[in-house]
Structures are given as structure tokens and as C-alpha cells.
Amino acid sequence: MSLQPADIHDLTSVSSPSLSADGSVIYVQTVTNAERSGGESKLMIHNDGESRPFSSGPKDSSPCHSPDGALVGFLRPGADDEKKQVWVISTAGGEARQVSCLKGGVQGFAWAPGADRLVVVSRVDPDMVETEDGQPQTQVVQRIRYRGDGEGWRGNAFSQLFVLDLASDEPLQLTDGEGDHLAPVWSPEGDRIAYVTDEVEGRDFSRHSDIRVIPAAGGESIRWSEGMSRVGSVAWSHDGNHLVAAGSHDPDVWDPRQSWLFVLTHGLSARAVAGMTRTIVQPIAQDCWTQNDDLIYIADHAGESYLCSVHADGGEEEIILGGERTLTALCVQQDDAVAVAGSPGRPGDIFQVDLQDGSGHFNTEVNAHVLNDRPPVMVEKVTFDRNDLEIQARLLFPDGFDASKQYPLILEIHGGPNGRFSDSYDVTQQILSGRGYLVLAVNPRGSSSYGPDFLKAVLRDWGGEDFLDLMAAVDLVCERPYVDTDRLGVHGYSYGGFMRSWIIGHDHRFKAAVIGAPCINLHSMYGTSDIGVSFGENQWGGSSIENVAALLERSPLTYAAEVKTPALLLHGEQDYRCPIEQSEQFFVALKRQNKDVEFVRFPESAHGFQQAAHPKLRQEYYQRMVDWFAKYLS
Template identity: 25%
Template sequence: MAKTSSTPLTVDLLWQLQRIGAPSLSADGAQVVCSVTQPSMQDNRTASSLWLLSTLGGEPRQLTQCGDKDGQPRFSPTGEWIAFVAKREQNGVKDETPQLYLIPPDGGEARRAGVVPTGVDAFKWFPDGQRLALISWVWPEGRGMKDQAARLKAFKERKETAYITDAAVYRHWDDNLPMGRVPHVLVLEVATGKVTDVLEGTDYELQRREPGAADLSISPDGQRIAFVHDPARGQHPAPRMALAEIELKGSARKAVRDLVKHADWDFNAPSYSPDSLSLAFLASHQAKKHTMPQQLAVLDLADKRARWEVISAEWDREPQAPLLWSEDASALLFVAEEQGRSHVWRFDVAHREPSVVAQGGTIHGFDTAAACLVTLTDRAAHPGRLHAQGVDDRGVRLGQEAERIETFNDKLLANVALGSTEEHWVTGAKGEKVQVWLHFPPGFDRKKKYPLLHTIHGGPHTGPGDCWHWRWNYLVFAAQGYVTANVNYHGSSGFGHAFLDSITHQWGALELQDMEAATDWLLKKPWIDRQRVFATGGSYGGYMVAWMNAHVKPGRYKAYICHAGCFDWVGMFADDAYGWHAQELGAWYWNDMAKAHSQSPHAFAASMQTPTLVIHGAKDYRVPDAQGLAYYNTLKAKGVDAKLVWFPDENHWILKPRNSALWYQEFFDWLKRHDPAATPKRTAAKKPASKR
């Protein structure tokens, strides 16, 4: 008789699992390189190395071991090198900033490809494999790498600590953007290590919020670089990007010109076609509405009038960067969400028809070359895995099933009892169907009763479902004995634009109806204990639990957990996304305070009575920690049972292993503290005495 699994999925086990990065295929489609991150709870850190895998069979091979954060690996088009970004020590010189390294795929020592004083954020290979385009934050008035190095040295040696700026875009997630610097495109020559800033002396700069490899495309002849740039140069709080093109002579700039630029539109993710006749990109008509989706667009490069058109206007889904052309230039491949899952899609350019090439779960990365497609896919039931499958030169999937090409986490998970996951639909706000994902405890017995745990997603315009979440792992929650629910409320992505846009200017209203409809539906199940219902959420999900605390009758939910939640939309103006507040809420707060307050939990604090655990990180610039502190302080002042977990060294997410373990511990302890089946009923906290 086969041995049954009995080990539950614990937080400790979660932090032993390896985390796979996005894949890169060799030109012949035979090999894949990816980064693999190994967390260490003992050392309280994570380290990543590069691994080689075969699409033809065979054991994976570790390629790098000496690095700490080896990442973003990409095969060269000629197959001679794998380039990656890392901070290392070579010949006695330790990198102060991330640099580009090269290593042969058959092994050997990695070597620094060149010296970029201001560091390398991302890169892309030229088709000839002799050059790379880099992204680096440089001083725009600087001239040459020696000058940049001198400026960096002077900046580091300064005695002052103030951050000074006149830009509208100056911080993102958990970082102040480099003071006085802008992101440029640099060209590095493999043979000599020479580095040239090809935007030096121009007014062009890339977007300031997370410029990456998807912001660049290099023409098949290697003579042009299309790139995303910010016409407002950081002076607009909700910027709309344009596309420009650098014409090269060798590694030097010959000219630079605008390709696609319109004040009403936002453009990104350029991609030259293999025949050099077209440039594909993503376009969003922001002047029409700020929630307008990204749509596929194509520029005819042979047309001197620079005409472009949207080709996916009839398809109510949103493509995501990057865009990869099929070998015959007939179609584009990309990832897009579809009702709680994300797939790799093929969009036929001529017929304007989408079709699924590789199914999720949730696909986090993919690459294609030589009739092979490799995907990084996770599901609620397992962390990321790499699969390879055949595609023809049109990008059409060939008949055989995708084959898994690694087993990194199989041994650790072999004897772990994982609960099951189900997809359901309930009637929510406006009489429309709303998706609900349920994750059940291992050994779930429908004859027994279980507590209900809502985990409310952030965004609000995201749409999680069949995915593995490292920070909010649904099966870890379920392993504690909770039926765990994820509701894709109105406003979620992946269900069409009308559904996503429905909450605009009335945040909280429809989402609450959806949450309550899901709770009502679940409370009718004989296996849900009506007295043990909890709601938790992060970011916009944190906003929602604060909103529920003010708008749901006390007692329906025994306790809330608010992680990095929005509490006060006026105070939230300190965030890094303040430029979108009026678009989402319907007005700037100074023009219509009533409108802002009508969607702000803090304005309804008088009715808040439900015990709440508040969690926040001090380095959170998306939802500044004053939001969590104000919520906690409000509850304490009202005499509501509350607890604060504040991390001075974490951002919007809790990333350090030990901090994450503590996060889960406090999360579960709070639920047990307010679980009638786990502890005696607590007496209500006394309200503070009024001053006379």
C-alpha cells in the first residue's frame, strides 16, 4: 500500500523551496538558462545562481556559484556567451554597482564585460552578438564614462544627506530614484569592453519607473534601437510614454528621432519584426480613460508618414510586455490574463485573431527560438516550473504536450500534503458573475466545519487566481485549517475592460458587495463555521478590510488583518503614484474633499469596531507607512482591539526570510486570538477615558 503524504506545507518549508527566474533560450532551442534563488532562513538572506537546462533531456547544471545575486541571464544570439547582471569581485576589484558579466555556456569563469560606473539595470543583445544595449542611470550633463565615474565618486563622498529634486517622478516602490540622474541607453562592445552613452547630449531619457529590457528593441540589422522615452522628462506625475529610435554607426549614435508620440496615448514595449518592416508595441488611450487597457499596435516602418494602428481593439484582454514576433513575422506572442489565469497567446497580425499557445496557471516568463517555446508557470498547487513545447515558425503550437525540464522542488514537496483548489462563480454587484477561488485544507472533510479566511487581493486592477504566492501563500493558509477564499471582485483584471473600470470614482462600493455576496454564499455551505469568519488583505486588499471594518456590521467577521493598507486618501498623497489619484477617485482632494472622503476608510472610522492586526513596512512608498500607523492609532484611540507589526527595513512586501516567518507567525497568532474555537471569548477593550 502506497505511503500517504502527511507533512503540512509550513512557512519553514516554503522558505526552503527554490525560486526559478524567467528563462532564456539558446538560438538553437536546445538549452535554457535561468536564475534560481535559494533562500536561507539561517543566514536571513537569499542568493541566486545561474542554471543551464536542456530542452532535449538531461540533468540541469549549475553554471555560476561565486555570485550573490546573479540575475537576468540571456543567451547571446550566436550562442557563445550568456550575459547576466551581478555584483561580484574580479581581479581584486569589488563592484560598487551591478555590472554586466559574460560566461560561456559550457562553463568557465564569468568575466566583467566592461565597466559602467553608474551600474547596469537591464540589457539586450544586438543580433550579431558583438554588442549589448544597456540601461544605466547617468548624469545627463556628463560626458563619457570617466566623467560619470568622477561624478559618482564625488556624490558618494559628499557630507550632505539631503535628497533634492524638482521632478514630479522621484521615488518608486521603496527607492528614491537616483538624485540628479536619468536612465539612458548605453552600448557595450564585447571585444573591447568600450561603453558609449548613445543618448549623451540629448534631451531623451527612458521612463523613470523601472526601466527594463522590454523598453528596448534592436533592429535585425543592428543599426537601430527603438526605446521607450518620457517626453515630460519626469515632470508629469502621471506620465505618458512615447517611442523613439536611435540610428547607429557602429556603437556611436548617428541620429535620434521620434517614432510614435501622441499626448493622448501611452506607448511601451517596442519590438522590431524579423523582416524589419514593422514595429509592434503596446498602446493605451489614456486621454479616453486612465483605465484603458494596453492594446497591440503596429507601426509600418516603410511608411514615411509614420502611420500606426491598433490591431487588437476588438479583443477585450490586455497584452503584457514583452512582445515576441513569430519567426515568419505573421504573429506576436505575449502573456495576457484570462479570468484568474494567464497564458501565452499568439495574435495573428493579418487576421487579428488571438489564440492560446501555452496555458497557465500563471505564466511569469517565456522565450522562443528554433521551433521551441519555454515557459515559467506556477499554479496554486505548485511553485514555478519550466516547460518546453514545440511551435512552428508561425508561433502555432505543435501537437505534442509541453514537457517539464526541471525538478528543482520535487524532492522537498514529495511528501507534503497540499490541499485542493477550486474555481467558483457567484452573483455579485450589478447582478454580474464574480469569480471565487477556494483553497481547502489537506484532508478536507465536507462533513466537518472549518473557519473561513478571505484573502483580498491588491491592485485593485489585478486578478490573481491559479497562482503560487510566496508572500501570501494560499495553501500555507489552508494548511492551518482554513478554507481560504480569493474573490476577484469588480475592478479586477482579466475579465474585460468594463468589469475593471466599473469601480472607478466609487472605490469600495462594488467590491464590498462582491465580498459580501461571496461570504453569504460560503456561509450557506455546511462545512463553513459561521462563527469563525475572518478577512485579510494587502495594499488595496488592506484598504478593503479597513473599508469593511467601517461598513460591515460588527461581528460578521471576527477579526481583520490589514497589510500595507490605504486608509486616508488625502494622506495617501505622499505615495509614489499620486498622479493617478484624481483619475481613480474622480477629483483632486483640494477640489472636492467630499468626493475623496466618500471613498476613504478614515472618514468612517466612527463605526469601526472589529479587532484588526495592522502590518506595515517603513520603506513602503506605494502606501506610506503613515497609513498603517494612522489606522492603528485610530483603533487604539477608539478602544478597539488592535495590534501593530511595523518593519523598519521592509517595503510594500516583506522580503527577508526571518521577517517573513515573523509575518506569518503574527498573522496566524492574530487569527487564533480571535477564533472562538481556539481561545476563550475576550472582553472588549475599554475606551480611553475622556478628558474633562
């Protein structure tokens, strides 16, 4: 039997590997706690062929070796509150000690070359007022980006950079501008710090970002990213004269999953690295620029990850490690690298690679106990041409598949118009296949990892050609004799929820729809989503004032009268990305017409609650999904 909803509590995840010069790896291992949202995480160390605990947890994250390899820094909630602070521990073992005590907590950090200082990212709120417990306080909104999904109220708070000397108790604040200052990296000499910032003109209305460099002792910052529109991460050249950044120079390429490498030199326009044929996986590793001036990076193409290298001056892209997997969280240490690697048959594990010959091996098998009892299902890649574009899908077969029988088919659509299904272990798809369904996971135009033109093809056309791509994929697979065309279902989340709501208002062959956190009224979402203005204007082509007719024309709510498919709406009550008012509107519109609809609200759950919410709620999402399909597709 394949994966079931209750089995999600048995899955273990690994993340944030840090590789030392002696070859040992420290990483985060997270397991489910039935009583705690987000699970319990602790640091693990892998050396001499085995892994063992390195910290006690239960909320440790983001480990990073000091440059001399003597210490490991990591994040842990502070002794006095739940905000994360930096802690350090000797690689020889012993007790960890807290080295930061910033009121806004710490979001990230990086070691200085001498291992005597840290640059840390901390939220600073100039309007914070201490109040007595139980006393109400008003919240004054002065900017559009005043709250964020998963973080709540922001107001006028921004992420700022601080330098923390381990021998001193007083941090030095480097930045104080009206924008977030993130992903800092030290220059090789330790005298400058490069970072990513959205402190730009019109910040409320766009997602533009820059790279700036500031003296580590404090002073004025200098922009280095001339000619770029968006930047996600940055690293220094080994001589400190250049930077390499992952991002885009195209303002229409909003999504960080469609990025390229650029070499930055102060006073010059950013230069795209020639020879690259695949899109960059963010963030890039801090030590990705080698002594030979090669750049080491993870790249995606058609949902597959590759470990690649290319010379900083351009040239032929070399594949160090080939596809049929996903790779994330790259860490480079001289001739070796480590990443998290997964595949359709295996959730992520720590994977170590020799950069000289491309050989690699898994350091962990954290889910072997689950996979032995719940073997993954078979996956087939399906491609077809439509309107001069090649569209790719993945078809998952139910456990015990027999081609002489017929099976119901569920169309699965990814979240985010620029998301994509990849060669990874997908819990939703495994659960559906485990219940006896064929699952068709399609990457329509707009999906990332197929090139910038493919990605931009969805702009200003939600519900247009992307919808037709999906229907063409269903048509193609339904020609197979083992597909029961009278038992078709559709499931999706976020943009996938939009598309599922759109589909059932335009195509009546689907007998059941499960709709997670949809956007069904683009006009109202523009003003209620935490990214409604910047994302909406990029994707939909204008503001809610200028674009009323077009927004309503492409809103599934407009076609609610045409819906005939029984619909289940699932939504987190603290979702600020696709606010719950979207499902509320759709539910009322359908219920008022006496259509078959049910609406489930998940308390204390943001947009990504399938990963971070209470374990009971995550299981209930999947259980309600499979129960709805069983009711209408059996």
C-alpha cells in the same frame, strides 16, 4: 500537513529563462539564505534532460543568449560595489568576465544582432556629488517623482541608454532626456534601437509612455507610438519595417496587466491587432514576431494563462497551450518557446513548448521536496452574477477537509485594484489553508484579465461596488453548511489592506482582520506615495486639492469609529508605495478609542517585502498573521 510559515525558506524560485537554438535553457534559480535579503541566485543550464549550475552566484540575474549562441550575458554586482553590471560567459563554460563598468550600474541589456555590441540601461544622476564617508548631504527635491518604492531616493536621476562595444572600453550614451528609457531592442539590421520611455509632457502627473526609435550610432529619436497612451514592451518585425508593442490606447487603463498588442509603423497611428480575445502578459518576447508574420505571446483570461498566436494583420487567435496555469517570462526561439509555468498546486517551474503542435514538458521540479511533504490544498472556482457582471472567486479548502464539519472562513483580497488572483501557487493562501481555514480569494470588479470594462469599473469607486462584490461572495459561500459563519476573518495587502480596513468599518460580522500595508487616508496618500499623484488621479478622479471631500469619504480612516473587529496592522518602514504613515494614522485612531488593535513595523522593508525582505521578517509576517487569526477565530 500543508504549508507552514517556516516552510517558505524551503521554497525555490526560477525566473528569466533564455532559450538557445540548440534547445538548451539557461535560467535563474533563487534559494533562501537565512542571513541575506532577496535570497541567493545563480544561473542554471538545462540540456540533455537535466539541470546543473552554470554560474557561481550568489546574485546573478537576467541571462540572455547572444544571437549566435556562443555567449550568455547576465547581470551581477560589480567587483567594486553592489551595483549590477553586465557579465558574459561562453556557453561552453569557463570564467565570466565583466564587460560594463557604469557608475549607475545596469538595469537591463540586449544583444545586437552581430553579438559584438550591447545596449544597456543605466541610471544617470546629473546631481551626484561625491562626499567623504560620514559626511551628511542634503537632498533637494525639484519634481514629484523624486523617490521610488524599493529603490529609494531618485532626485533628478533617470535611466538612460548606452551602446557598449565589447571590443571597446568606452560606452556611447544614446539618450539624456528627463525620463526613463527602458526595454531596448535592436532592429534586425542592428542599425536602430527601439525602446520604451516616459520622457513625455507632464511626466510627474501621469503614467503615459511612448515607443521611440534611435540610431544605434547616436542621433535624434523618433516617436513610433502615435495613438497609444501606455506602452510596456516592444519587439521588431523580422523585416525591420514594423514594431509590435504591448500596451493600451485607453488612458483609463493604467495597469500593465490589461494590455493588448499593437502594430506600429513609423508615420502611422498604432493599429490594434484584431482577433485577440485575451489580455497580454508583459513583457512580450523579443522574437515574438515570426517569419510567417505570426505573433507569439502569453495572454491571460479570468486568471488563467494561455500561449497564443495571431497574425500580425489580425485574424483568429489560436491557442497553442491552454489555461489552468499561469505563464510568465516567455522566450521564443524559432519553433520552440520556454516560460515559467505554475498552477495552484505547483510553484513556478521552467516549461518548454513545441510551437508547432503545442506539446510541452517541465524542465524542472525545483519544489518537489516541499510539495511531497506539504501537499497543496484543493481549490474550487466559484462564479456568480452581480449587477450585470460575472464575478469569480477561488475557494481553497483546508487540509483533510470533511464536508460534515464546520470551518472558519478567511476572505482574502488581492493587492492593487487591478490585481487578480490566478491559477497560481499562492503562499499566503496555502499557509492559511494549512492552518485549517477555508480561504475565499475573490476577484471583484477592477481586477485584471476580465477585460477593460471590468477593470475600469472600479475607477472613482473604491469601497463601492467592489466592496459589494466581495460581500456578495462571502454571502454566497456562507450558505454552505461547512462554513462557520461565526468565525469569519479577513486578510489583505496594499489595496487589499485598504479594502480590509474599509470592510471592518462597514460590516461587523468579521471577528479578526489582518491588514498589510494599507492605504487608509486617500487624501494624505496622494501626497506621500511614490505614485500618489499619477495613480491617485487615475483611480480617485482628481487631485487632493480639488477632491478633498470625495477622498475623505472613500477613506477607511473616516469610519474608524465604526470599527469593532480586532485589527492587526503589518507594515514595512521603508514602504514608499503605501507609506507607513497610513498604518500610523489608523493605529492611533483605533487605539485612541480603546479598540483592539496591534501595529507591527518591519525594519528595512519596502512595499514588496514579502518577496524581498530579510527571510526572518517574511516568516514573521506569516507567523503573526496565523497567530492573530488563531487568537480570535479558534
